[in-house]
Amino acid sequence: MRPLAPISNGSRIVLGILFFILFVAAWAFATFGGYVSKTFLADPVTMLEDGWLLLTKHGFLGDIGITVWRVVGGFMIAALVAVPLGILMGAYKPIEAFLEPFVSFARYLPASAFIPLLILWAGIGELQKLLVIFIGSVFQIILMVAVTVSAVRRDLVEAALTLGAKDSGILARVLIPSSAPDIAEILRLVLGWAWTYVIVAELIGSSSGIGHMIIDSQALLATGQIIFGIIVIGIIGLISDYLFKAVNRHLFPWSLS
Amino acid sequence: MSKLLVENVSRVFPPVRGGAPTRALEPTNISIGDNDFVTILGPSGCGKSTLLRLVAGLDTPTTGQILLDRKPVKNPGPDRGMVFQSYTLFPWLTIAENVAFGLREKGVSLRERTDVVRQWLDRVGLTNFAHHYPKQLSGGMQQRTAIARALANDPAILLLDEPFGALDNQTRALMQELLLGIWERERKTVLFVTHDIEEAIFLASRVVVMTARPGRIKADIPIDLGYPRHYTVKTSPEFSAIKARLTEEIRVEAVLAAGGV
Numbered sequence: 001m002r003p004l005a006p007i008s009n010g011s012r013i014v015l016g017i018l019f020f021i022l023f024v025a026a027w028a029f030a031t032f033g034g035y036v037s038k039t040f041l042a043d044p045v046t047m048l049e050d051g052w053l054l055l056t057k058h059g060f061l062g063d064i065g066i067t068v069w070r071v072v073g074g075f076m077i078a079a080l081v082a083v084p085l086g087i088l089m090g091a092y093k094p095i096e097a098f099l100e101p102f103v104s105f106a107r108y109l110p111a112s113a114f115i116p117l118l119i120l121w122a123g124i125g126e127l128q129k130l131l132v133i134f135i136g137s138v139f140q141i142i143l144m145v146a147v148t149v150s151a152v153r154r155d156l157v158e159a160a161l162t163l164g165a166k167d168s169g170i171l172a173r174v175l176i177p178s179s180a181p182d183i184a185e186i187l188r189l190v191l192g193w194a195w196t197y198v199i200v201a202e203l204i205g206s207s208s209g210i211g212h213m214i215i216d217s218q219a220l221l222a223t224g225q226i227i228f229g230i231i232v233i234g235i236i237g238l239i240s241d242y243l244f245k246a247v248n249r250h251l252f253p254w255s256l257s
Numbered sequence: 258m259s260k261l262l263v264e265n266v267s268r269v270f271p272p273v274r275g276g277a278p279t280r281a282l283e284p285t286n287i288s289i290g291d292n293d294f295v296t297i298l299g300p301s302g303c304g305k306s307t308l309l310r311l312v313a314g315l316d317t318p319t320t321g322q323i324l325l326d327r328k329p330v331k332n333p334g335p336d337r338g339m340v341f342q343s344y345t346l347f348p349w350l351t352i353a354e355n356v357a358f359g360l361r362e363k364g365v366s367l368r369e370r371t372d373v374v375r376q377w378l379d380r381v382g383l384t385n386f387a388h389h390y391p392k393q394l395s396g397g398m399q400q401r402t403a404i405a406r407a408l409a410n411d412p413a414i415l416l417l418d419e420p421f422g423a424l425d426n427q428t429r430a431l432m433q434e435l436l437l438g439i440w441e442r443e444r445k446t447v448l449f450v451t452h453d454i455e456e457a458i459f460l461a462s463r464v465v466v467m468t469a470r471p472g473r474i475k476a477d478i479p480i481d482l483g484y485p486r487h488y489t490v491k492t493s494p495e496f497s498a499i500k501a502r503l504t505e506e507i508r509v510e511a512v513l514a515a516g517g518v
Binding site: 160 | 338343390
């Protein structure tokens with residue numbers, strides 16, 4: 001191994017899978033070997049059996065669907081509000097001066113701490129779940145997009161000015177296209193965070209969703225189901241990440257290294 | 258009649274953290290005639306790029322005024338095309354779209370745009386790269402595109418800020434010939450900033466020498482080498498004589514700029 005030396009695609013895949021195998025092996029060793037009590041940690045086979053039961057008997061697919069819908073819904077609303085605001089903040093310094101201090105403050109308000117308040121305001125329906133994700137995502141996206149837009153290369157802006165671009169042209173045909181790949185990357189990142197908010201929202205005052213299943217399983221000490229739920233979240237995250245990357249590659253071929 | 262008139266233009270940058278203000282450019286006067294090719298030669302940090310940015314309207318003079326076709330320069334505009342030292346092609350646009358950028362901002366129809374772009378890509382020898390992205394091109398090709406992009410806009414004056422500074426010697430020589438060829442055919446007014454003496458002489462009908470910071474004009478030397486100019490002129494005795502003279506002028510300034518040796 002030399003620093004920064006590249007490796008072949010084949011070995012990359014093999015090494016990546018190898019860690020999963022080692023991880024499961026260590027887990028199996030700890031549980032089948034009797035080193036950890038079944039009450040606290042189910043073994044991999046029990047986990048799969050519980051998962052199968054969840055999917056076939058307890059309608060877990062519906063829970064997965066509702067959770068995905070909440071994440072995507074809340075995240076989309078946040079993105080629709082935050083991306084334009086972030087772009088305006090990045091492009092226009094008075095707007096930045098007006099909004100930046102508040103957004104920086106609001107960013108540190110933990111979305112999960114709003115849950116009791118949101119239940120008071122919006123009940124325990126879908127609106128409350130969407131709001132948790134919205135609050136958790138919107139300020140992050142605004143700030144990160146604003147930073148990206150204000151960091152657009154000055155010489156590109158100057159080149160556009162000497163080519164006759166007016167203010168609206170600079171915004172629409174330099175600032176936005178130049179920062180678009182980074183904005184897509186920010187959305188990918190924040191979507192990952194939105195997944196943690198939705199589970200927290202579903203742990204409290206919910207009657208459906210992956211988080212609801214997990215809190216129900218806790219009451220039954222069904223650690224196999226809990227682990228299965230967590231793994232499902234991980235897999236969905238992996239898939240959405242992959243999809244996001246594929247779409248970005250397709251949309252912004254010019255930004256690839 | 259002068260195309261570009263720089264009257265008493267100076268630039269003082271405000272102090273940073275309680276230091277002294279930086280006098281980048283002393284009050285300067287230059288008059289540039291229509292179709293002139295003027296190079297501004299000076300050591301690094303002499304304010305020659307500052308002067309060019311002032312003409313482009315990317316910066317505002319502390320005193321004085323700049324007149325282009327007798328109209329004062331206030332903001333950047335398409336009548337002053339600029340080629341930068343850094344690679345400033347828009348990376349998200351193809352080469353053809355980059356060249357079309359200014360025409361699009363002007364609202365020129367797609368058909369006319371396509372025609373002009375085709376002509377300019379042909380003139381800079383990049384027809385086969387029309388649909389490539391900038392990062393797929395070498396530095397020399399990118400700067401050729403930048404020249405085509407500025408000229409496709411049909412500016413009244415072309416400003417170049419050490420456009421070949423980052424290129425290797427061979428590429429740089431070819432780029433100089435290409436630019437000279439375009440100028441001999443188009444007869445644009447050109448203001449070209451460089452610290453390379455040979456480049457300054459080879460291209461120019463006039464070389465303006467600037468002093469070390471704070472920059473001011475030290476000498477204004479007509480280059481009577483005639484056009485069209487072939488690269489072999491670089492080895493002629495006349496060329497060598499001018500080069501010897503400018504080398505002396507610049508050396509004094511470079512020594513000053515380096516803090517005295």
